[in-house]
Amino acid sequence: MHDLKTRQLAGLIVGVGCASLVHAAELAYECSALVEATKPVYERLTIEDELPGAAFVVSGNLARNDRSELVVSSFGELTSGPSGTVPPSAGQVTMYHNAKSGNRPNGRIDRWVPTTIVSEAEGITFPNRPTIADVDERRKPDVIVPGGYFFDGSLGNARGSITWWESRNNGKKWIRHDVVTNSPFSYHSVLFDDFNGDDINDIVSVGENAGSPSDPFDDVIELHLFAGDGNGNFSSAVTLATGGGSLLTAFDVNRDGRLDIVSPQFFGSVAGQPFIPVAARDADSASFVWFENMGDGNFVKHAIGIEQGPGFAIVPVANLLGDGVTRWIATNHTNQNVTFPPFSLYPEPTVYEFTPGEDVRQLWSVRELSSPGDFPVTGGIGQAAPGFLSAGELNGDGRTDIAVSGDGARGVFWMEQLSDGNFVTRQLPDSEDYGQAGGPVIEDLNRSGTNEIIFSSFDQNAVSIWRR
Ligand SMILES: [Ca+2]
Ligand SMILES: [Ca+2]
Ligand SMILES: [Ca+2]
Ligand SMILES: [Ca+2]
Secondary structure, three states: OHHHHHHHHHHHHHHHHHOOOOOOHHHHHHHHHHOOOOOOOOEEEEEEOOOOOEEEEEEEOOOOOOOOEEEEEEOOOOEEEOOEEEOOOOOEEEEEEEOOOOOOOOOOOOOEEEEEEEOHHHOOOOEOOOEEEOOOOOOOOEEEEEEOOOOHHHHOOOOEEEEEEEEEOOOOEEEEEEEEEEEOOEEOOOEEEOOOOOOOOEEEEEEEEOOOOOOOOOOEEEEEEEOEOOOOOEOOOEEEEEOOOOOOEEEOOOOOOOOEEEEEOOOHHHHHHHHOOHHHOOOOOOOEEEEEEOOOOOEEEEEEEOOOOOEEEEEEEOOOOOOOOOEEEEEEOEOOOOOOOOHHHOOOOOEEEEEOOOOOOOOOEEEEOOOOOOOOOOOOOOOOEOOOEEEEOOOOOOOOEEEEEOOOOOOEEEEEEOOOOOEEEEEOOOOOOOOOEEEEEEEOOOOOOOOEEEEEEOOOOEEEEEEO
16 A cells, blocks of 8 residues: 555656656556555655664754755664663754755765764753854854753652853854753753843753543643843743643744744643543633733743643644645644543544634644544553654645654654645554654755655654655
């Protein structure tokens, strides 16, 4: 089945060249003689397979050249102790730059040279998703690293952190700066922008202290502002609101000129969502929320969706359906294998689309983009699907597609947008067991005119590029 689909797709892509009438699947068959029938459209290129606990991957131009580097965080080796998994005390953040010099079209992307940004010696527990930004405004990109393990508090630890790493010598040397360390809160992502109206960029993150894994009611989740001074120094955390979740987006949702914050919610009241009658659900028990920036230092939380179970990701996509409207693609994070509540009552793993209505403070309209069974989880409690996602053109037909990590569904996937605006989910080739994947980055890394898809995998200690 999978082969058939990829072959049809191969035909379609070649079809662009061999006939301008690309719609019909039958045409694909006619044109497919022009491609090797056995060649998959996407092929996996693994550029790293020895990075223990590879976690998140982002891209950005860190070195002085014309193309992107990849920045990958990794947690280190997990070990088993008498009371379960022991989180390693320190991870790493690594920059990979393309070994091929220059930036000619169709350049090679098979060899990448690693440089350590954060070494294990720095003692950063669970470095999470890095953000590339010019923190000290010296016109050179730096890297902000949020860190921490959300159940660390239950182990008696306070190892949450936000640090930023100043680039020197064209990305060869990195100077550490601490924003917060030894925090009981873990931080998964940061936003770097002005959130308090002084035109100086700040750091905003959601601190998650999920307490004991077996107690969903002891979670402390807060939206934190670390006010910036423009020179790379930040004030201590000020709590702007409660709730939110790990992977944030800054976006002016209500178009009043002030940046708001859009967030999934995974920990906190949302865990008990199925027990709350729909009419009684609010922004605290919502799967996805936005914090409205009132401009006076206050942020007011509004629900986006209240029926999706624990939320994992929500990101905006301009013109997703080709109608000029910015819509939001989102994932919940659930596991249909768990047979007891509340887990058994959550909606199954799903990719959603949210569209704000006239009144953005009301719930946004929602549509399921994936189909039942698209993301089957392997494993029991603690595992869930899907993971993070990103949008981009992936098959050359001009319509925006989606790449998504299966996370606990052990593979990585792309969702093709069809001509009617519906989506079909397909697993990327050679991604069996490519589980708990970070990313995706969707980017044309080599000016080939086609996007690559980059995922890291915790299960395989790997960083891989899918290219076509
Ligand atoms: Ca500010
Ligand atoms: Ca706003
Ligand atoms: Ca497409
Ligand atoms: Ca490319």
